Amino acid sequence: MELVSKPYARAFTEFAKARPEVLCVTADLTSSCEVDGFRDNYPDQYYSMGMAEQNMMSVCGGLAMEGYRPFIHTFAVFLYRRPFDQLVCSVAYSNRKVRLMGFLPGITTPGGITHQAIEDIAVLRSVPNMTILETGDATEVESVLEVADAVEGPVYVRVLRGQVPRLFSEPFRFNRLRELSKGDDLVVLSAGITTEEAMRATAALKKAGMGITHLHASTLKPFDSETLLDAVSNARHGIITLENHTIIGGLGSIAAELMAEHGTGKKLIRLGLKDTFAHGASRPYLMKKYGLDALALVKAAETLTGKETGLSEEDLLAVRLDEVHSENKAEAL
Amino acid sequence: MWQNEVKKVADGIRKRVFEHTIKNNGGYLSQTCSSADFLATLYVKTLNLGPGIAPAIPLPFGGVPSATNSDSFTGAGYHGEATPDRDRFIISPAHYALVIYATLVEVGRMDPAGMEHFNKDGGSVEMIGAEHSPGMEVTNGSLAQTLSMAIGVAIARKRRNHTGRVWVFCSDGELQEGQTWESFALMNHLGLNNIAIIYDVNKQQCDGAMSSVQELGPTAEKMKAFGAHVEDIDGHDIEAVAAAAEIRPENGPLVILANTSPFEGMDFLKKRFPRLHYVRFKTAEEAEELEKAIRCQLYGTN
Numbered sequence: 001m002e003l004v005s006k007p008y009a010r011a012f013t014e015f016a017k018a019r020p021e022v023l024c025v026t027a028d029l030t031s032s033c034e035v036d037g038f039r040d041n042y043p044d045q046y047y048s049m050g051m052a053e054q055n056m057m058s059v060c061g062g063l064a065m066e067g068y069r070p071f072i073h074t075f076a077v078f079l080y081r082r083p084f085d086q087l088v089c090s091v092a093y094s095n096r097k098v099r100l101m102g103f104l105p106g107i108t109t110p111g112g113i114t115h116q117a118i119e120d121i122a123v124l125r126s127v128p129n130m131t132i133l134e135t136g137d138a139t140e141v142e143s144v145l146e147v148a149d150a151v152e153g154p155v156y157v158r159v160l161r162g163q164v165p166r167l168f169s170e171p172f173r174f175n176r177l178r179e180l181s182k183g184d185d186l187v188v189l190s191a192g193i194t195t196e197e198a199m200r201a202t203a204a205l206k207k208a209g210m211g212i213t214h215l216h217a218s219t220l221k222p223f224d225s226e227t228l229l230d231a232v233s234n235a236r237h238g239i240i241t242l243e244n245h246t247i248i249g250g251l252g253s254i255a256a257e258l259m260a261e262h263g264t265g266k267k268l269i270r271l272g273l274k275d276t277f278a279h280g281a282s283r284p285y286l287m288k289k290y291g292l293d294a295l296a297l298v299k300a301a302e303t304l305t306g307k308e309t310g311l312s313e314e315d316l317l318a319v320r321l322d323e324v325h326s327e328n329k330a331e332a333l
Numbered sequence: 334m335w336q337n338e339v340k341k342v343a344d345g346i347r348k349r350v351f352e353h354t355i356k357n358n359g360g361y362l363s364q365t366c367s368s369a370d371f372l373a374t375l376y377v378k379t380l381n382l383g384p385g386i387a388p389a390i391p392l393p394f395g396g397v398p399s400a401t402n403s404d405s406f407t408g409a410g411y412h413g414e415a416t417p418d419r420d421r422f423i424i425s426p427a428h429y430a431l432v433i434y435a436t437l438v439e440v441g442r443m444d445p446a447g448m449e450h451f452n453k454d455g456g457s458v459e460m461i462g463a464e465h466s467p468g469m470e471v472t473n474g475s476l477a478q479t480l481s482m483a484i485g486v487a488i489a490r491k492r493r494n495h496t497g498r499v500w501v502f503c504s505d506g507e508l509q510e511g512q513t514w515e516s517f518a519l520m521n522h523l524g525l526n527n528i529a530i531i532y533d534v535n536k537q538q539c540d541g542a543m544s545s546v547q548e549l550g551p552t553a554e555k556m557k558a559f560g561a562h563v564e565d566i567d568g569h570d571i572e573a574v575a576a577a578a579e580i581r582p583e584n585g586p587l588v589i590l591a592n593t594s595p596f597e598g599m600d601f602l603k604k605r606f607p608r609l610h611y612v613r614f615k616t617a618e619e620a621e622e623l624e625k626a627i628r629c630q631l632y633g634t635n
Binding site for chain 1: 397398399400464470471472474475478479481482483484485486487488489490492493511512515516518519522523
């Protein structure tokens with residue numbers, strides 16, 4: 001699988017340099033969010049607002065009032081936890097075009113609870129006027145900027161950084177589920193980094209004779225309910241959701257709400273953080289520990305269908321390991 | 334003489350809020366007493382605002398802003414069209430809404446009938462104003478966010494070489510919010526000098542005297558340390574307010590600390606101290622006593 005180095009850094013520079021109304025805003029995590037190169041080359045379009053997220057959020061609300069489109073770059077946690085009131089009152093209520101670029105979604109960081117955005121989708125999905133996007137590969141990281149910037153209101157984006165696998169050849173399409181495989185036993189719905197894991201599992205499950213419709217979600221709010229409901233209605237056994245987030249309020253809840261409202265009457269298994277915080281450790285370790293990996297999906301598929309596959313960890317593709325200290329990251333976080 | 338006009342407007346603000354309070358069995362009287370003189374000075378003498386472009390009688394609430402609601406609006410039009418050379422006047426303390434509405438009436442930017450919409454269901458003349466309320470431009474009720482938003486406006490205007498200033502009216506209770514000091518740090522970092530902030534330093538907040546809630550310490554010194562040009566003046570001295578407002582610092586914001594009294598022009602309110610945030614009446618006798626005393630002071634009659 002192709003690994004792309006820092007796709008965001010290149011994509012943002014190409015995107016922003018052609019758009020004078022786009023402003024790059026940071027709060028002391030400039031290189032950590034891969035916009036240090038943009039800062040150095042386009043200083044007039046860049047603002048450092050200090051490690052002061054509440055003020056930054058409201059200032060960006062003011063910039064958006066005047067027709068600028070600020071792209072705030074920081075870790076995802078610092079976009080919705082500390083400045084939540086500012087996000088609601090200075091940005092979301094007024095439907096201002098502030099673009100919130102959230103890095104280190106979920107357990108993609110060994111930074112622990114303070115750095116792991118595990119309830120961001122749940123929190124932000126409940127805020128009116130918000131649009132929520134999540135990138136799952138290098139192609140989506142490269143193509144999400146234009147999609148986000150076309151939204152008539154505030155947008156929150158879960159962004160991947162560093163070495164990012166390329167899974168897709170087609171660019172990000174707004175509010176359109178990607179169908180990665182088709183089969184009539186069950187639906188797998190994944191998003192973000194869990195899609196790579198799910199692809200590993202579904203390939204093995206298909207070989208073991210299961211028919212799987214694998215859907216990848218990159219727009220979480222709004223949601224392509226039609227595609228999901230069609231797939232679930234046609235699935236013999238039901239659906240498994242796999243998310244890099246708590247199972248409360250995120251992808252699994254989105255599926256549950258839609259299925260219940262439309263009376264699909266199919267079973268649902270939600271994989272993700274099961275109402276627990278995580279802690280500081282490597283991504284593969286945490287994905288395994290909290291059941292967000294390929295093996296967890298295989299086990300869930302067996303539970304849902306009542307069929308033993310005999311698949312073991314070794315049967316799944318080798319887990320991709322990131323070097324903790326990499327040239328692609330500003331620090332070990 | 335602008336001084337006569339300012340005095341007339343300030344007197345009108347006090348009378349209008351007083352009459353409204355008596356009629357509605359409650360109102361924001363202390364905020365009126367503290368801010369009427371400097372607000373009148375700003376509107377009459379200082380601010381470079383265009384003629385109002387909003388309906389003289391405020392429209393009903395147009396619905397919350399969204400990508401699909403084309404009927405939502407802000408109250409900024411009462412301050413005229415936003416043009417490069419004009420000032421903007423952005424209101425932070427949403428609980429001063431009644432004072433702002435009364436001021437807009439006194440300076441001819443809103444029809445007196447608009448006051449009848451105050452706190453009426455379905456209207457835009459809300460009790461705690463928001464961006465759709467007359468004179469308001471941002472959703473300001475969560476205090477200390479407005480200054481930050483105004484900084485965003487000021488940065489944007491600087492990028493576009495606008496000559497007009499961004500004026501912000503804040504209450505001193507907001508100085509307790511950490512966000513205020515984040516704002517000052519950023520203005521200092523950017524050397525932002527197209528923004529001017531006037532604080533109503535009446536030393537009162539919802540729970541009572543600020544000294545009993547949380548002592549602020551030396552505000553002027555702290556702001557100066559953050560690179561602001563601070564004018565620490567008597568907020569009822571309209572000459573002093575007008576003179577301070579003329580200052581255009583080369584670097585950093587202009588801050589006017591308007592030291593005021595929450596009883597100015599309504600001595601009877603001293604009896605209510607420290608419960609001044611919202612004046613309401615528990616008994617008819619109480620209302621009568623207050624009305625008689627303040628009416629006497631405002632109109633010079635019984």
